[in-house]
Amino acid sequence: MHDLLLRGGTVYDGLGGPGVVADVAITGDRVSAVGADLGPARREIDVTGLAVAPGFIDAHSHSDPVPLMPQPQPFKLHQGVTTEIVGNCGFSFAPLDAAAIEATGPLFAELAGGVPVVPRDFAGYLDDIAATGPTNHIAAMVGHNTLRAYANGMDERLRPGALEQMCRLADEAFAAGAVGLSSGLIYPPGSYGDTAELIALARVAHRWNRPYTTHMRNEDDRLGEALDEAITIATQARVRLQISHCKVAGKANHGGGKALLAKLHAARLAGVDVRGDQYPYRAGGTFLNALLPGAALVGGTEAMRARLADPAERARLRALAEDVTQPNGFWARVTPADVFVTTHTTRPEVTGRTLAELAGTADAFDTLCEVLLGDPGAGMVVTMMAEDDVETIMADPLIGIGSDNGPPVGLQHPRTWGCFPRVLGEYVRERGLLTLPEAVRKMTSAIADQFGLTGRGFVDAGAVADLVVFDPATIGHDGTYAVPDVRPTGVEHVVLAGHVVVESGRFTGERRGLVLRG
Numbered sequence: 001m002h003d004l005l006l007r008g009g010t011v012y013d014g015l016g017g018p019g020v021v022a023d024v025a026i027t028g029d030r031v032s033a034v035g036a037d038l039g040p041a042r043r044e045i046d047v048t049g050l051a052v053a054p055g056f057i058d059a060h061s062h063s064d065p066v067p068l069m070p071q072p073q074p075f076k077l078h079q080g081v082t083t084e085i086v087g088n089c090g091f092s093f094a095p096l097d098a099a100a101i102e103a104t105g106p107l108f109a110e111l112a113g114g115v116p117v118v119p120r121d122f123a124g125y126l127d128d129i130a131a132t133g134p135t136n137h138i139a140a141m142v143g144h145n146t147l148r149a150y151a152n153g154m155d156e157r158l159r160p161g162a163l164e165q166m167c168r169l170a171d172e173a174f175a176a177g178a179v180g181l182s183s184g185l186i187y188p189p190g191s192y193g194d195t196a197e198l199i200a201l202a203r204v205a206h207r208w209n210r211p212y213t214t215h216m217r218n219e220d221d222r223l224g225e226a227l228d229e230a231i232t233i234a235t236q237a238r239v240r241l242q243i244s245h246c247k248v249a250g251k252a253n254h255g256g257g258k259a260l261l262a263k264l265h266a267a268r269l270a271g272v273d274v275r276g277d278q279y280p281y282r283a284g285g286t287f288l289n290a291l292l293p294g295a296a297l298v299g300g301t302e303a304m305r306a307r308l309a310d311p312a313e314r315a316r317l318r319a320l321a322e323d324v325t326q327p328n329g330f331w332a333r334v335t336p337a338d339v340f341v342t343t344h345t346t347r348p349e350v351t352g353r354t355l356a357e358l359a360g361t362a363d364a365f366d367t368l369c370e371v372l373l374g375d376p377g378a379g380m381v382v383t384m385m386a387e388d389d390v391e392t393i394m395a396d397p398l399i400g401i402g403s404d405n406g407p408p409v410g411l412q413h414p415r416t417w418g419c420f421p422r423v424l425g426e427y428v429r430e431r432g433l434l435t436l437p438e439a440v441r442k443m444t445s446a447i448a449d450q451f452g453l454t455g456r457g458f459v460d461a462g463a464v465a466d467l468v469v470f471d472p473a474t475i476g477h478d479g480t481y482a483v484p485d486v487r488p489t490g491v492e493h494v495v496l497a498g499h500v501v502v503e504s505g506r507f508t509g510e511r512r513g514l515v516l517r518g
């Protein structure tokens with residue numbers, strides 16, 4: 001007898017196959033059969049008219065601290081996501097010691113969503129989240145920024161022995177189960193690292209057969225060079241490569257989506273196993289200080305504060321920021337009206353407003369500096385992409401889906417609550433840009449393959465029973481930048497390793513997620 005039978009749904013296998021009306025039987029944590037007349041089950045759910053798919057795998061999550069929050073957080077389950085890949089953009093929550101936490105200061109606090117950032121090695125981090133029990137499965141990468149902060153603080157130049165220490169720490173993280181190595185090359189201290197440093201670390205990933213994922217050094221004027229660097233690192237270290245949140249930023253570069261994809265395809269033909277991920281929005285979200293040139297953050301956020309408070313230093317940073325010939329932060333590539341402040345620890349009244357609104361008739365750069373003096377780790381949503389490029393990139397088979405979410409507290413980019421339903425509602429149903437089988441593949445097997453999550457990302461006998469049941473006619477997300485934390489529509493049931501954790505759209509309250517070790 002099966003434990004559970006999902007009866008009468010249209011099954012999408014996650015491999016891109018067409019929808020097929022079939023029952024899905026589950027025994028223990030596995031799918032035991034797919035087909036007709038599968039025999040009795042202890043429990044049946046009628047899913048006639050609904051889609052049954054592998055649980056979605058979020059390629060690009062920043063939910064590292066979320067499992068440690070006091071209350072279970074079902075914001076990803078409500079999107080049909082059963083596994084998140086965390087540790088992205090170079091920021092993993094381990095290994096960290098007290099000195100690294102002190103040096104990085106508000107940068108981690110912004111990502112932490114109120115969870116204390118404490119010293120841990122990578123194995124300790126995985127043990128801690130496993131002990132608390134995440135609401136969905138978590139697979140964690142180790143981040144270059146974190147490794148560098150640990151070994152070298154916020155210094156630009158590497159101290160003697162620092163790279164060797166970073167490689168040792170990465171090796172320990174892979175031994176503990178890290179599923180990949182990530183970089184975030186616009187964020188200090190990772191941005192101070194050169195190509196050779198990243199090749200050395202990626203070679204450690206190669207020894208463990210883990211991929212290298214990168215928030216590249218540039219996503220606007222120097223996108224091509226940044227792609228070349230990522231491909232060089234993957235070629236030299238012989239690792240799989242994942243280009244994070246593929247985009248073309250900055251008005252002057254709009255229309256560059258095809259060129260980005262051409263580079264990925266050329267690299268693939270040359271033997272690099274490269275893919276990318278994307279969130280379905282024109283706006284990104286990150287630290288407000290990413291508007292400033294990298295020179296602003298040398299030495300850490302206290303050093304940045306001191307520079308912003310000094311009129312001569314502020315003038316020097318302004319000149320760098322306004323120089324469009326240099327890859328110096330986003331400032332010269334957006335207008336103050338494009339910048340929407342989402343988080344601020346000491347002046348909550350600035351959140352929910354654009355920099356243009358906050359400045360009024362005052363100088364917008366000075367306003368930015370004043371806001372950052374109050375909270376160097378403040379967050380923003382910043383509109384910088386063209387819809388044509390979003391669609392061009394999404395239509396390519398090498399591109400999967402990743403939300404790039406923040407912690408599900410306060411004002412965040414709506415991708416945190418609605419990324420996956422938005423793809424299925426807006427880009428599949430409303431625009432017809434993708435077929436449903438192809439969109440499901442981009443959210444499941446395409447990601448599982450890249451991160452080595454065997455047994456997941458497809459529906460067939462023997463696969464892990466991580467499943468989502470949704471209504472293709474109603475799935476979607478109505479969240480906006482002003483009111484983002486809205487529950488998606490159309491996600492009916494979610495099964496996590498055989499347990500029904502969302503039933504008729506309601507979270508059961510259980511923490512059934514597992515830590516998936518590489």
Ligand SMILES: [Zn+2]
Nearest residue numbers: 089184215244
């Ligand atoms: Zn990123």
